[in-house]
Each structure stands twice: as structure tokens, then as C-alpha cells.
Amino acid sequence: MGEQRQDKNPMSKIRILDLKEVPEGKAKRVEVGNLRIAVTRIGDELYAVGDMCTHANYALSEGPVDTDDITIECWKHGAQFCLETGEPISLPATRAVPTYQIESDDQSVYVLLPDKGQI
Numbered sequence: 001m002g003e004q005r006q007d008k009n010p011m012s013k014i015r016i017l018d019l020k021e022v023p024e025g026k027a028k029r030v031e032v033g034n035l036r037i038a039v040t041r042i043g044d045e046l047y048a049v050g051d052m053c054t055h056a057n058y059a060l061s062e063g064p065v066d067t068d069d070i071t072i073e074c075w076k077h078g079a080q081f082c083l084e085t086g087e088p089i090s091l092p093a094t095r096a097v098p099t100y101q102i103e104s105d106d107q108s109v110y111v112l113l114p115d116k117g118q119i
């Protein structure tokens with residue numbers, strides 16, 4: 001029986017913003033390599049989703065955040081996406097946007113991304 005090597009998925013922790021730069025109830029676009037990420041904060045929770053609507057490639061970070069429903073809305077045609085899962089919850093978008101692990105300390109916000117070949 002062959003040995004199966006199970007590599008853990010190494011992650012890179014990349015500082016992306018000062019904590020005070022993350023608006024509450026609005027999104028801010030951050031670029032990391034080729035990724036465009038919409039970052040927002042609701043209360044103490046940070047959220048990071050792909051900043052590209054899956055309907056027609058408009059920036060989600062330019063749309064409103066609903067702090068009660070925890071969604072972001074595409075300003076172009078109104079599709080809403082869950083900030084926790086990236087799933088679309090209203091048409092015309094039907095595909096999810098990616099979500100990213102995000103964390104902070106007292107001063108900075110970090111996104112955690114797979115080390116290689118994923119960006």
C-alpha cells in the first residue's frame with residue numbers, strides 16, 4: 001500500500017489595510033496580486049469577497065452593504081451576495097463570488113491566501 005502524503009494547505013497572511021481604513025457598512029477594494037477583493041466590516045466582523053460581480057464583472061465594492069442581511073449589492077443590476085458565503089441571493093447573478101479568510105489585530109487587517117498557484 002502506497003503512502004499518501006497529505007500536504008497541508010500552507011497559507012500566506014498578507015497585510016492589506018489599516019483596521020481604521022475598513023469602512024463599516026461600505027466596502028473597500030483591495031488588490032492582492034491579480035485578486036480584487038471587497039473588504040467590509042459590520043460591527044466587529046470583517047468580510048472579504050471577490051470584488052467582481054459574477055453577472056457582468058462590475059465592482060461589488062462600489063455597491064451598498066446591508067448590515068442587517070449581511071449582504072453586498074451590485075450597483076449595476078442589483079444582484080445581492082451573502083458576505084459570509086459569497087452565494088448570490090438575488091438575480092440576475094447566479095454564481096457565487098469567492099470568499100476569503102480575513103483577520104485583524106489592533107491595527108491591521110490581513111487576508112489569508114493559499115501559498116502557491118492559487119492567486
Ligand code: FES
Pocket residue numbers: 053054055056057058074075076077078079091092093
Ligand atoms: S453586473 Fe452585477 S448584477 Fe449585473
